[in-house]
Amino acid sequence: xxxxxxxxxxxWLPRKTVRLTLAQGSTITALLETLGIDRQMAxxxxxxxxxxxxxxxxxxxxxxxxxxxPILCGG
Amino acid sequence: xxxxxxxxxxxxxxKYEDLPEGYRLLSGRSLTSRIVFDEVSxxxxxxxxxxxxxxxxxxxxxTGLSSAGRLSVGAKSPLTxxxxxxxxxxxxAFKMARLGIRALVLEEQADSGQYLLIVDKNGPRLEPANNLxxxxxxxxxxxxxSIYGPRIGxxxxxxxxxxxxxxxxxxxxxxxxxxxxxxxxxxxxxxxGSKGLLAVVLDDSGVRPEPAVRPDQFNxxxxxxxxxxxxxxQTAEVFPKYGTAAMLSNTNAIGALPTRNFSRxxxxxxxxxxxxxxxQTITSRGGEGAATHACMPGCLIRCSNIFPGKEGKPVxxxxxxxxxxxxxxxxxxxxxxxIAHINRLCNDYGVDTIEVGCALGVAMEAGLISFGxxxxxxxxxxxxxxDTILGKLLASGVxxxxxxxxxxRIPAVKGQGIAAYDPRAMKGTGVTYATSPMGADHTxxxxxxxxxxxxxxxxxxxxxxxxxxxxxFMDSLGLCLMLGACLKNREILAGLVADRFGWNVxxxxxxxxxxxxxxxxxxxxxxxGITSAQDRLPEFFxxxxxxxxxxxxxxxxxxxxx
Numbered sequence: 127x128x129x130x131x132x133x134x135x136x137x138w139l140p141r142k143t144v145r146l147t148l149a150q151g152s153t154i155t156a157l158l159e160t161l162g163i164d165r166q167m168a169x170x171x172x173x174x175x176x177x178x179x180x181x182x183x184x185x186x187x188x189x190x191x192x193x194x195x196p197i198l199c200g201g
Numbered sequence: 202x203x204x205x206x207x208x209x210x211x212x213x214x215x216k217y218e219d220l221p222e223g224y225r226l227l228s229g230r231s232l233t234s235r236i237v238f239d240e241v242s243x244x245x246x247x248x249x250x251x252x253x254x255x256x257x258x259x260x261x262x263x264t265g266l267s268s269a270g271r272l273s274v275g276a277k278s279p280l281t282x283x284x285x286x287x288x289x290x291x292x293x294a295f296k297m298a299r300l301g302i303r304a305l306v307l308e309e310q311a312d313s314g315q316y317l318l319i320v321d322k323n324g325p326r327l328e329p330a331n332n333l334x335x336x337x338x339x340x341x342x343x344x345x346x347s348i349y350g351p352r353i354g355x356x357x358x359x360x361x362x363x364x365x366x367x368x369x370x371x372x373x374x375x376x377x378x379x380x381x382x383x384x385x386x387x388x389x390x391x392x393x394g395s396k397g398l399l400a401v402v403l404d405d406s407g408v409r410p411e412p413a414v415r416p417d418q419f420n421x422x423x424x425x426x427x428x429x430x431x432x433x434x435q436t437a438e439v440f441p442k443y444g445t446a447a448m449l450s451n452t453n454a455i456g457a458l459p460t461r462n463f464s465r466x467x468x469x470x471x472x473x474x475x476x477x478x479x480x481q482t483i484t485s486r487g488g489e490g491a492a493t494h495a496c497m498p499g500c501l502i503r504c505s506n507i508f509p510g511k512e513g514k515p516v517x518x519x520x521x522x523x524x525x526x527x528x529x530x531x532x533x534x535x536x537x538x539x540i541a542h543i544n545r546l547c548n549d550y551g552v553d554t555i556e557v558g559c560a561l562g563v564a565m566e567a568g569l570i571s572f573g574x575x576x577x578x579x580x581x582x583x584x585x586x587x588d589t590i591l592g593k594l595l596a597s598g599v600x601x602x603x604x605x606x607x608x609x610r611i612p613a614v615k616g617q618g619i620a621a622y623d624p625r626a627m628k629g630t631g632v633t634y635a636t637s638p639m640g641a642d643h644t645x646x647x648x649x650x651x652x653x654x655x656x657x658x659x660x661x662x663x664x665x666x667x668x669x670x671x672x673x674f675m676d677s678l679g680l681c682l683m684l685g686a687c688l689k690n691r692e693i694l695a696g697l698v699a700d701r702f703g704w705n706v707x708x709x710x711x712x713x714x715x716x717x718x719x720x721x722x723x724x725x726x727x728x729x730g731i732t733s734a735q736d737r738l739p740e741f742f743x744x745x746x747x748x749x750x751x752x753x754x755x756x757x758x759x760x761x762x763x
Contacts (some may be wrong), residue, residue: 134449136439137476168436172652174454177467177750179655196439198448199649199682 128152128188132161136171137194148186155182157192172197202228202260202303206325208318211250211309211394212292213401215318215325220303226710230286231677231718232304233275234259238721240306247279247388248365255309256297256356260698263298263410265672267430268681270294270497271359272356272373272384280367280556280598281615282387283638283726285391288644288676290505291382293373293511296354296403297362299410304621315363316473319349321404330399332753336359337549337586338372341463344404354403360717361585362390366596369394372548375496375505378520382496385553386537386642387428387617388598388761389686399680414514414703422697430501433687440504440683441493443476445522448649450475455655456749459531462562462574463612463742466749470535474525479506482537488513488707502683503650508541514718517545523628523643526711527558528623533572539579546582557582558595559618565605610741614641615731622647626750627655636736636761637663638722644682646672656750662761674715733762 128150133143146160152171163171172179174193175186186192204408205224208215227235233255245251254276272294297305300320317330325352336357343354355374362369369390374380413419430436439447449471452458456466472478483490483506490509494649495501496519508520522543529540545555559576563572569591570577584592596601599618603611614618617640624631629648637645646669649653675682676695688694695708705722743756 132464135454136434137443137447138434164688167434172451177455179455180651181652181654195451195454196435196447197650197686198439198451199647199651200436 128186128190130186130190130192131193132157132159132163132192135149136198137146140146152185152186153183154180157186158182158194161194171195202258202298202301204302204307206302206320207308208306208325208327210311210316210386210398210555211439213316214328214735217610223364226706226714227677227733228260228303229257229271229273229274229677229679230288230673231714232287233273234284234718236306236669237277237724239295241277243277244703245277247277248391250310252392252395254396255394256305258297258301259677259687260292261701262294262679262692264413264423264498264701265391265499266425266502266697267499268497268684269678269679272297273676273677273679274371274384274389276389276392276676277497278387278640278721279365279390279391281617281731281732283615283640284638285387285389286639286676287370287384287386288454289373289382289384291354291373291375291498292498293356293401293403294339294355294679295498296405296573299405300403301409301411305401307393307396307398309422310395313401315397315401318398319404320400323325324409332672333399335363338380338551341400345400346378349404352406354405355380356401357391358393358399359549361551361596362394363399364588364596365394366552366593367391367598367601368560368596370551370553372551375518376498379515381518381548383548383553384554387640390414401744406673413701415700419697422693422700425693427501428688431527434509435584435686436502436683440502443480443610444504444519446479446520446525447476448522449525450477451649452622452627454752455626456624456747457655459526459612459623461533461564461623462531462610463619463623466626466747468530468535471530473535474529474537474540478537479508479520479525481756486513491513494518497681500681502681504683508537510538510755515550516541519546520762522622523556527555528561528578531562531621532578532618533560533685534575534578534588535573536575538573542579542639543582546579550586550596552585556598556618557585557595559612560595562596563599563603563606563608563611566610567608569606581674588662592652611739614738615735617641622649623747623750624738625752625754627662628651628658628754629655629668631738631742631754632661632756632761633669635738636665637669638719638726640658643670644672650686654754657758659678661756670715670719673718674711677714677718678711733758736761
């Protein structure tokens with residue numbers, strides 16, 4: 127099992143930080159499912175792991191800090 | 202929208218022409234670039250009489266479609282030395298469309314004096330405007346409203362444009378009359394100033410716009426896009442509530458937020474200036490502030506805002522991500538009030554906040570003032586308005602300011618300051634900065650929305666190419682890039698044009714327009730002396746690691762040429 131810290135920074139949901147325990151080798155997809163984020167919503171989300179944007183299929187590791195963000199561009 | 206208005210500042214004539222048949226599908230950026238390509242020598246002095254300044258609206262401007270009223274301005278840029286297009290929201294494009302004008306071309310230069318162009322239902326005319334000379338933009342707008350009424354569209358330059366300073370932009374007004382929707386990049390305000398034209402007044406009162414040829418189908422598609430806007434979290438919740446400032450949390454999280462002249466990518470003061478902070482400040486102060494605001498008539502996304510001071514009076518509108526990034530984090534400033542006041546000053550003087558933010562950053566690196574010294578930064582920007590030697594230096598842009606001050610780390614490409622995305626952390630956008638004919642322009646192909654590992658180089662060249670094409674596509678229809686967040690397909694856009702004008706057009710036609718536009722922009726630049734040798738970032742990005750993303754920019758010339 128691995129323990130990760132997740133900060134939810136989606137402006138349309140309450141901001142919160144949670145600690146999750148996931149199966150070894152869990153991907154970001156699995157993390158989002160655990161958080162109750164469905165595929166429809168996942169299309170609008172990007173995920174930074176330890177300060178780097180990572181993709182849905184990327185695996186997580188023990189101690190990872192995950193930040194869930196909306197996909198945006200600025201102006 | 203079949204008319205082209207040609208204005209000669211030497212002969213003091215203003216005449217309508219029919220838009221050439223070959224320009225039928227062109228609008229916005231595709232039209233400004235095509236006219237510049239066809240009519241301006243790539244070797245022309247950008248501030249001389251042979252350059253032309255072109256304003257254009259999009260094919261869907263002046264209708265009920267949300268976010269379709271961007272004003273494009275194009276010319277040979279005095280900042281980059283190449284072709285340039287810069288666009289902004291506001292109401293000018295809406296008014297142009299209502300008046301049936303697709304493009305307005307300024308030629309030659311006034312022999313003496315300053316002028317004002319007025320366009321109304323009776324036609325265009327030039328009037329002397331020496332009484333408006335050297336007024337700040339806010340006062341200039343107030344005077345124009347007092348003479349021509351509060352509902353006009355007004356395109357203006359500030360004193361920086363009149364002085365032909367390279368950071369000068371061109372502004373137009375929003376539906377509430379605030380005159381600060383800036384076509385900021387590329388020094389196009391200096392081109393307008395070189396012509397001797399201070400403002401364009403667009404009065405569409407008494408004009409009956411042409412209805413769509415197929416109104417039912419047209420309106421049905423408008424309603425479909427409105428539904429998409431409301432169903433997409435970014436356009437329904439994030440942008441209306443937090444504006445573009447919401448981007449700051451994203452860039453800060455991945456080390457892409459320029460901090461202290463690009464020496465870092467994460468700012469310790471980010472929580473004080475991010476989208477949440479902007480929203481909280483506006484809503485807690487109340488008064489005349491507004492956390493959500495439409496910069497164009499009918500925009501449903503409403504990503505703009507009105508930032509108030511502590512007493513609730515408006516200080517600046519909008520306060521956006523780029524300014525917060527470049528005047529804030531890039532200068533080590535974590536105070537929204539300072540950033541807002543600097544923004545207001547820049548708007549009044551008529552200069553680009555990205556360029557000034559970059560220039561302030563190098564001035565701080567040179568030790569003129571300290572990073573994070575809000576008061577000193579404000580006083581330095583005030584020198585632009587007083588036209589001191591230091592003010593002239595800042596208003597000349599980061600490339601010149603950096604060289605004069607002896608700074609080695611100058612964040613500019615093709616002479617234009619880099620925007621608020623560190624290319625080491627966001628490599629696709631870095632490729633755009635390097636290869637876009639527009640210079641270091643994030644709006645010319647930002648890859649921030651892509652589902653990709655931004656800090657790795659894989660596929661970033663192709664991603665940038667696709668993003669650049671996407672940007673040209675949207676710019677060439679006069680559409681706001683924010684609309685791109687919710688569009689489920691682009692066929693609907695071609696369908697809207699077909700329904701409005703009764704044309705037989707498809708998406709492929711407009712894709713080809715975008716491809717042709719990018720190609721001719723590159724060709725113009727080649728003949729202007731801008732080769733692939735200039736398609737690169739400042740050297741320090743290649744060897745100086747951004748400590749917050751752990752990377753250098755490692756995509757080299759031969760890779761970008763593919």
